[in-house]
Amino acid sequence: MSADTIALRGTELSGKAGTGVEAARPGKRGRRLRIVGRYVLLTVLAAIVLFPIYITIVNSLLLPSQIASKSPTFFPTSPQWHTYADAWSDGHLGRYLVNSAIVTIFVAAGQLAIATCAGYAFAFLQFPFRRTLFIVFLTTLMIPFEITIITNLSTVNTIGWYDTYQGLIVPLLATGALGFGAFLMRQAFLQVPKDLQDAAKLDGYGHVRFMTRVAVPLVRPTLAALAVFSFLAAWNQYLWPLLVTKDDRLRTVQIGLKQLRATNLDQVNVTFAGTVIAFIPLVILLLVFQKQLVRGLTAGAVKG
């Protein structure tokens, strides 16, 4: 290393990190190239993943003739905004979304409440057969929904809940998220430090107060994760709403989209618009609750 090159690389670099350095060190360009390459790869993959969504949005704003033509159009030059209004009103999307919202919120809330109570009991309370009951809980995860629908349909019919909100909501409470939820909540409650329990006991807290004032606030992150998980599962329910409702009045957006497509065979852009509308609420939720979703999945997976 000659003396003059050392002098070049000393303190004089601070201002002029750009030009002089590049000439003396070609390796730096190689590094920069690698970083650019990584961005390119990421962008290509993102484009592939997002392509269907992109095309849907584009198509929702095209004319049916443009969509049906052999040469695909990739950008709407005269956007047909009316498709969204059409999908909403003619397609009864408003109705479907409301139904989905009602069913999903009630099912998720119900599962959260039930799972939290059960999880608390398994974690903090002693009662005979506690262990057996917990195992029984876990086995429900193994029982596929299909096995229950036949009987559930007839049960619901007998109670007179066919084609009602109760008929939609109550049986769905028993789906996967409940067993998994009780398991998750129990794990979360078990993490509450024993010191806190002892301190609460000394302070005279009974179980109910401990649960509501101390334990539940502490496991809020897990609760949030379970809420997201439960919400997604309920929103995606297809088979049960299909079986237990008979017309548009109670149909959820999943079935509703099927309907929309059938009645708009020539107005495909309206179908696409409907799809976009159905897509938006979840996107908003995803953006807001991304972290909770990750946490919920971590709890299940990493701990095995």
Next chain:
Amino acid sequence: MSAPTDAAVELCPGESPVTAPAPRKRRLSRRAREAGLGYLLVIPAFAVFGVFVFYPFVRNFYLGFFSTPPFPGQPKNYVGIDQYRDVLTSSDFLDSLKVTVTFAIITVPIGIALGILLAVLAHQKLKAIGIYRTFFSSTVATSVAVAAVIFGTLLSPQVGLLQGIQTEPSILQNPDPIININLPVIRSFIPSVALVAVAVTTIWQNLGLSFILMSAGLQAVPDDVQEAAEIDGAGSWSRFWHVTLPLLSPTIFFAVVVGSIFAFQTFGQIDLLTPRGGPLKTTNVLTYFIYDQLQFAKNDGKAAVLAIALFGVTLLLTLVQFRFLERRVSYER
């Protein structure tokens, strides 16, 4: 009682220091109260499970013993175990089973592999990597119907994207196997074009979830271990293979088990993309078969047997996975 015990009793609120017999009675009632509360908290869950899971589960076995006559209004007749035997050996059941298994074989490994690929790429410390993570997880927001309607319309012959590459029959109605292999057992597991299309839709729809799951698992791979591998001379691929992947294996195992269970229960996309079981029944997965028997053939008995079969296959697969796959998971102990 000696003095220290009295003092200890005093600490517990609500109890006053008393002599020997009474505390025992009080302690009993406290335990009883606790047990009572425990059962109380657990009852809602059990009520729901009892009515909508356990009772149907048991009744399903029972239902399988009755064959439903072809004409409505007539009573069912008890045929006992015969119906089980007939249905489970029938060719349409076996075909449906093969379709279901093929579907799972396609969607689960590819879904996980893609999830890992995206997760690893999005795990780098680049600027604005957060945007890419949001992009990759975006399909979480696509529900069953959204994904199916998008792909269904895109693949439709009239208005789809592939009109220039018109095939006859159209993709979603194409029952031909995607490759023609004439080996005896393998042949029956080759998916039809339609099934592949449905599989692609499902994989795309689950990509977001797979990505998030694998990303979460990646966070359990400590950074300093990666750095140690780098200093130890391992290149990117070697680091991935020897360090990242083994440490990710618990998550992968979880994804395989849960993913298979969900794959076996796929219904929505099938109904939306290829109604009535698809071209030549090549997308007639077990769940759809059950629905078909219930809704159209009105054959409750057969549907019940099929449901039991579905449960059995799922259980068997999960047990097999635990037996054979779990040993390959590198836990830390």
Next chain:
Amino acid sequence: MGRVAISGVTKRFDDVTAVDNLTLEVADEEFIVLLGPSGCGKSTALRMIAGLEEPTAGTIEIGDREVNDVEAKDRDVAMVFQSYALYPHMTVRRNVEFPLKSRRVPKTERDQLVTEATKMLGLSELLERKPAQLSGGQRQRVALARAIVRRPQACLMDEPLSNLDAKLRVQTRAELIELRRRLRATIVYVTHDQVEAMTMGDRIAVLDQGVLQQVDQPQDVYARPANLFVARFIGNPPMNTISGDVTRVDGGLAVRIPGGVVGLPPPLAAAVERLGSPQVVVGARPEDFQLGEGGPVKATVSVIESLGHERHVICRLEDGQLVIVRQAAHVPAPAIESAVGLTPDADLLHVFDAATEERVDA
């Protein structure tokens, strides 16, 4: 061959400067310690040598080549992480073997090197265990074995002893010193513990907030600290430093501090005179005092800490500042709240410019 040279290296993270224009040269087979409090940039500097961070400016040389653009895996350095960073899913043997496998060392040679390294560190019985089954001290030794197994040009250590309990730390320190003698590698060692620095290093480089304060042999850093920071950082209990005004006293210069006047010996007085600064800081280590009835500095005994073999007498000056004095155990202890006189040893006095905090040299 194992020389490491850092020239004018700066590292900025957004608007935080972690390392500021650092220049340091480590000779082949030298054991240099980077010492400083948390956040002083020592770990960042180490990571730049390893190749885990890229310098914002400046160059790094290992051996006789410049390595700024060389990836970590091609730099022929080894690193022991503070958390050990062992591969949790691999056995001890596999962990130690990994660097050799990565470089495609043939099996027979590999086995031999692994056996040697694990024997040197007393791990021969533990080869088939996984890290989770080992104690902290054992894990640390596995980390060391993995680092030395391929005889790298330079060995980098990031606070390797800080996760051990006190007793184990002392023991491992001795083992490391011995290991170093047998290994003959260049070692760059990062720590915040000055005892480690003093006992293990050939030289100590003291850093604060990314800036190099002093680099010298341990005795020199102790006896002639370059500035107030180094003076206060090295030494336990730390050096007493009191600000005062320079005054003229019959015979020469002295420093007026709360409680008295400290006379300056002639060479030091001349230097202070040359400095021309009205305010200085005097420093005297706790062992460089005489405690008695009379003395130039008046104080009151506040707390006495008895450590068995010696005693720390903490005295309060008239303005409340504390001075710690070390006494041998056999000397009679003063009474609490008694008035005493402190006599600092004039030859061992340190003086620092109050404004620049630099040492004033005779």
